[in-house]
Amino acid sequence: ARIRHYKWEIKYEYRSPDCYKKLVITINGRTPGPTIFAQQNDTVIVEVKNNLLTENTAIHWHGIRQIGTPWFDGTEGVTQCPVLPGDTFVYKFVVDRPGTYLYHAHYGMQREAGLYGSIRVALPDGKSEPFAYDYDRSIILNDWYHKSTYEQAAGLSSIDFQWVDEPQSLLIHGKGRLNCSTANSPLKAGVCNNTNPECSLYSMTVVPGKTYRLRISSLTALSALSFQIEGHNMSVVEADGHYVEPFVVKNLFIYSGETYSVLVKTDRDPSRNYWATTNVVSRNSTTPPGLAIFNYYPNHPRRSPPTIPPSGPLWNDVDSRFNQSLAIKARKGHMHSPPATSDRVIVLLNTQNVVNGTRRWSVNDVSFNLPHTPYLIALKENLLHTFSQTPPPEGYDFVNYNISVKQEDSNGTTSDAIYRLQFNSTVDIILQNANSMVSDVSETHPWHLHGHDFWVLGYGRGKFDRINDPKKYNLVDPIMKNTVPVHPYGWTALRFKADNPGVWAFHCHIESHFFMGMRVAFEEGIERVGKLPSSIMGCGETKHFRKP
Ligand code: C2O
Numbered sequence: 070a071r072i073r074h075y076k077w078e079i080k081y082e083y084r085s086p087d088c089y090k091k092l093v094i095t096i097n098g099r100t101p102g103p104t105i106f107a108q109q110n111d112t113v114i115v116e117v118k119n120n121l122l123t124e125n126t127a128i129h130w131h132g133i134r135q136i137g138t139p140w141f142d143g144t145e146g147v148t149q150c151p152v153l154p155g156d157t158f159v160y161k162f163v164v165d166r167p168g169t170y171l172y173h174a175h176y177g178m179q180r181e182a183g184l185y186g187s188i189r190v191a192l193p194d195g196k197s198e199p200f201a202y203d204y205d206r207s208i209i210l211n212d213w214y215h216k217s218t219y220e221q222a223a224g225l226s227s228i229d230f231q232w233v234d235e236p237q238s239l240l241i242h243g244k245g246r247l248n249c250s251t252a253n254s255p256l257k258a259g260v261c262n263n264t265n266p267e268c269s270l271y272s273m274t275v276v277p278g279k280t281y282r283l284r285i286s287s288l289t290a291l292s293a294l295s296f297q298i299e300g301h302n303m304s305v306v307e308a309d310g311h312y313v314e315p316f317v318v319k320n321l322f323i324y325s326g327e328t329y330s331v332l333v334k335t336d337r338d339p340s341r342n343y344w345a346t347t348n349v350v351s352r353n354s355t356t357p358p359g360l361a362i363f364n365y366y367p368n369h370p371r372r373s374p375p376t377i378p379p380s381g382p383l384w385n386d387v388d389s390r391f392n393q394s395l396a397i398k399a400r401k402g403h404m405h406s407p408p409a410t411s412d413r414v415i416v417l418l419n420t421q422n423v424v425n426g427t428r429r430w431s432v433n434d435v436s437f438n439l440p441h442t443p444y445l446i447a448l449k450e451n452l453l454h455t456f457s458q459t460p461p462p463e464g465y466d467f468v469n470y471n472i473s474v475k476q477e478d479s480n481g482t483t484s485d486a487i488y489r490l491q492f493n494s495t496v497d498i499i500l501q502n503a504n505s506m507v508s509d510v511s512e513t514h515p516w517h518l519h520g521h522d523f524w525v526l527g528y529g530r531g532k533f534d535r536i537n538d539p540k541k542y543n544l545v546d547p548i549m550k551n552t553v554p555v556h557p558y559g560w561t562a563l564r565f566k567a568d569n570p571g572v573w574a575f576h577c578h579i580e581s582h583f584f585m586g587m588r589v590a591f592e593e594g595i596e597r598v599g600k601l602p603s604s605i606m607g608c609g610e611t612k613h614f615r616k617p
């Protein structure tokens with residue numbers, strides 16, 4: 070195993086990813102940031118210099134379990150204090166499994182300012198994947214707002230609530246193309262400029278007659294997406310770092326925080342280019358589709374395909390999305406069986422609430438607040454007075470709560486309490502969706518677990534039946550993932566082993582939902598956590614632990 074050493078400078082710069090000029094966060098001048106390339110069991114060292122001038126930061130390595138290094142998970146308030154402007158923070162962790170992963174800011178709503186990228190972990194030399202391909206490429210999908218994350222965060226947390234609304238564009242690998250003449254965002258002269266050479270569509274050049282492995286990931290702030298390549302089928306072979314029993318799709322549904330590998334054959338008419346597009350599903354969105362060019366060599370990479378870009382499925386076609394979720398199974402010969410039973414079942418009802426006059430997202434009517442002292446440090450150093458010791462609820466009123474209608478009483482509370490799990494126990498999480506505070510609306514929430522992969526035991530519609538639904542769990546070939554959607558008015562059942570000492574966030578990966586409190590945290594095996602590095606200290610009651 071090798072050491073992969075990266076030095077990153079993080080700063081704000083003016084960029085026009087979709088022709089609209091705004092301040093974005095770059096890593097070494099780029100957004101998306103540089104891809105981290107490593108092999109299984111390598112050690113990755115990233116020296117992050119925070120040059121944001123007036124903003125803190127922290128970077129999370131999404132999908133990397135941080136076994137033995139829970140303090141480098143990069144989750145501000147949970148595993149570390151924020152990195153102050155001018156400071157350099159060194160992350161050091163082992164990438165112990167091959168696959169496609171991500172990294173992104175985990176501070177406030179900073180991720181959607183552009184601080185994100187991908188991690189590609191290859192197999193060790195001499196080992197090969199259970200599928201064949203000629204070339205390996207990554208594409209990150211995103212949505213894009215023109216307002217700053219500060220404006221958005223302030224709007225979401227004020228009494229005079231300002232929802233972030235639909236994003237202005239969809240980016241494919243950091244690029245989009247807003248039509249400045251029709252854009253409905255305020256167009257000050259020079260701010261939106263279609264002739265800016267920086268704003269061109271992303272073009273992926275492919276050689277005809279080959280098989281491509283495309284690693285497709287999503288770090289959208291809000292949108293659930295469908296991704297498609299005109300005229301080409303995709304065979305899904307990997308999800309969140311685990312091999313999938315292959316299945317073929319025309320549209321790949323992908324939720325924020327998920328990664329997939331698909332195999333694509335470049336076997337179409339090679340005399341032209343094709344469109345690759347994204348479009349918003351699950352919300353009746355005003356956001357125009359994202360466009361990129363699938364460029365068959367040697368056609369010019371900028372040459373527009375002669376056709377109309379394919380439109381994806383209807384935004385409210387929930388059946389197709391359920392069906393894709395159900396189709397994802399572990400690949401034969403690569404299954405890891407889950408424990409047959411669990412020790413504890415935690416039901417998380419996804420609710421939207423009003424707390425002290427502000428709108429929040431919650432579980433079981435409790436919206437999450439981050440304490441000033443990160444949990445990992447508070448627990449390890451026995452500072453239990455720094456957060457509430459009243460355990461958060463493990464369920465809701467199963468008998469009387471009607472998940473299909475808007476509640477008459479939307480009042481909720483906030484808490485900074487966490488779930489403490491028995492080390493090595495098996496835990497089931499039931500994500501139960503419900504109607505939001507708007508009649509006839511139930512949103513899609515992609516939930517992401519830090520520090521673990523979980524088995525996806527099942528999806529269902531309506532209210533989860535605690536007696537009968539567990540009998541239908543897939544215990545034979547469930548996929549393991551780190552991010553999973555709960556579909557509108559549906560439920561999703563997960564199982565994981567609490568075998569990674571540390572404190573781990575579990576949250577909706579929609580940036581505004583997360584910011585509005587749609588998260589929880591799990592502690593397990595804190596007594597087994599090694600000595601904390603002093604670099605994670607400095608905030609709340611941890612100041613005196615920081616060595617000068
Ligand atoms: Cu990718 Cu806690 O997030």
Ligand code: CU
Pocket residue numbers: 513514515577578579582583587
């Ligand atoms: Cu959500």
